[in-house]
Amino acid sequence: EDQVTQSPEALRLQEGESSSLNCSYTVSGLRGLFWYRQDPGKGPEFLFTLYSAGEEKEKERLKATLTKKESFLHITAPKPEDSATYLCAVGVQETSGSRLTFGEGTQLTVNP
Amino acid sequence: SAVISQKPSRDICQRGTSLTIQCQVDSQVTMMFWYRQQPGQSLTLIATANQGSEATYESGFVIDKFPISRPNLTFSTLTVSNMSPEDSSIYLCSVGPSDTQYFGPGTRLTVL
Numbered sequence: 305e306d307q308v309t310q311s312p313e314a315l316r317l318q319e320g321e322s323s324s325l326n327c328s329y330t331v332s333g334l335r336g337l338f339w340y341r342q343d344p345g346k347g348p349e350f351l352f353t354l355y356s357a358g359e360e361k362e363k364e365r366l367k368a369t370l371t372k373k374e375s376f377l378h379i380t381a382p383k384p385e386d387s388a389t390y391l392c393a394v395g396v397q398e399t400s401g402s403r404l405t406f407g408e409g410t411q412l413t414v415n416p
Numbered sequence: 417s418a419v420i421s422q423k424p425s426r427d428i429c430q431r432g433t434s435l436t437i438q439c440q441v442d443s444q445v446t447m448m449f450w451y452r453q454q455p456g457q458s459l460t461l462i463a464t465a466n467q468g469s470e471a472t473y474e475s476g477f478v479i480d481k482f483p484i485s486r487p488n489l490t491f492s493t494l495t496v497s498n499m500s501p502e503d504s505s506i507y508l509c510s511v512g513p514s515d516t517q518y519f520g521p522g523t524r525l526t527v528l
Binding site: 336338340345346347348349350353391393395397398401402403404405406407408409 | 417420445446447448449457458459460461464508510511512513514515516517518519520521522524
């Protein structure tokens with residue numbers, strides 16, 4: 305059974321204070337590690353998919369990295385608008401789409 | 417990216433009743449996925465809906481409680497049957513492709 309654990313549960317940063325979120329996983333075979341951002345009252349917004357150890361992807365102030373056992377979401381010089389819950393998930397890829405197992409998320413608050 | 421809409425966006429229902437949630441996608445997709453997000457928790461996959469075949473349910477979810485229809489390649493419904501307060505959650509539909517996974521805005525259900 306796939307398992308995904310995220311840490312910390314909550315993180316408070318000052319604007320401009322860089323940090324990292326962790327996602328560790330136990331799967332029978334990695335088929336995709338997904339990162340999402342979720343704002344209150346909204347559905348998750350897709351950020352990245354990583355497939356192999358050593359892979360990195362970037363989007364604005366966010367960079368996701370992957371090892372064989374965990375993934376990190378690095379946030380560089382965050383702004384208050386980066387405040388959200390960040391979710392990671394591992395995916396079983398189907399012919400059209402992926403069945404995802406999610407972690408519990410990290411709630412990020414960036415204070416001005 | 418796919419544009420996904422859900423109806424209703426929210427509802428308050430009495431225990432013992434049923435609610436049908438609609439999911440509409442702006443393009444044809446083979447597979448659609450239904451997730452549940454209980455208050456303060458992460459997302460859990462309920463079932464995978466393929467056009468022209470029976471939905472595939474995850475462990476802990478059964479067809480009698482969560483019947484799903486998939487009449488065409490752009491539409492699906494999830495019914496929450498014989499509701500109890502424990503069914504109060506956000507219900508989300510999701511579509512691929514397999515290297516990304518997009519989510520609808522969700523239906524917030526409260527059962528009294």
